[in-house]
Structure formats: structure tokens, C-alpha cells
Amino acid sequence: MQLLNIGFGNLVSAEHLLTVVSPDSAPIKRLIQEAKDRGMLIDASFGRKTKSVLIMDTDHVILSAIGPEKIADRMAGELAYNEEELES
Numbered sequence: 504m505q506l507l508n509i510g511f512g513n514l515v516s517a518e519h520l521l522t523v524v525s526p527d528s529a530p531i532k533r534l535i536q537e538a539k540d541r542g543m544l545i546d547a548s549f550g551r552k553t554k555s556v557l558i559m560d561t562d563h564v565i566l567s568a569i570g571p572e573k574i575a576d577r578m579a580g581e582l583a584y585n586e587e588e589l590e591s
Contacts, residue, residue, distance in 0.1 A: 507578055509557065510569040513547040517578060519559045523571045526553045538564035 506514040524531055535556065538544040543563050548554075551568035558564055567574065 507574070509547055509565065509567040509574060511547065511549050513567075515557060515559070515565060519561055520578075521558045521560050523574050524556050524558070525571055526556045526566070531556055534558075535564060535566070538562075 505517040507517040507520065509515055526532065526535065535544065541562075545563055545565045546553075548566045548568040553566045554569060555567045555571040555574055556564060557567060557574070
């Protein structure tokens with residue numbers, strides 16, 4: 504299982520991650536509200552401004568204070584690290 508750091512010591516399973524999006528659009532704001540109403544919202548931003556929204560295949564929606572680009576960079580770095588580990 505591959506874990507991805509989404510900030511403040513919080514980790515999510517990279518295998519269950521569907522997408523990382525910015526929280527600025529109206530459809531994403533509705534998605535956040537609907538997840539909150541269903542009890543499927545996880546706020547991992549620790550009270551800071553939400554910069555990215557992670558949508559999981561488990562129907563959970565996770566808020567993070569780290570931007571989508573940085574999360575993508577971390578995921579790409581983890582994949583490169585794991586490929587190097589397999590080659591050794």
C-alpha cells in the first residue's frame with residue numbers, strides 16, 4: 504500500500520485516490536457540502552484555507568491545505584522512489 508502525505512502528518516492511500524482538484528468552482532463546493540451532509544467529509548486542513556480537495560474511490564472527500572500541484576509532485580516523487588526500489 505502506498506501512502507501519500509497530504510500535509511500536517513496526514514496520509515491517504517494513493518491507491519484509492521481518484522482525483523485532486525481545486526476547491527474554487529461551484530460544483531466542487533456542492534460536492535463538499537453533499538459529502539458533509541452524508542458524513543463522508545474529512546477535513547485535514549487543520550483550520551487553514553483549503554487549497555485542494557481529494558476525491559477517493561471510497562466516496563470520501565478530503566480537504567487539504569496543500570495545493571493540488573504539490574500533492575501531484577509528492578505522488579510523482581513517491582512513484583519514482585518505489586520504481587527505484589523495485590529495480591534494486
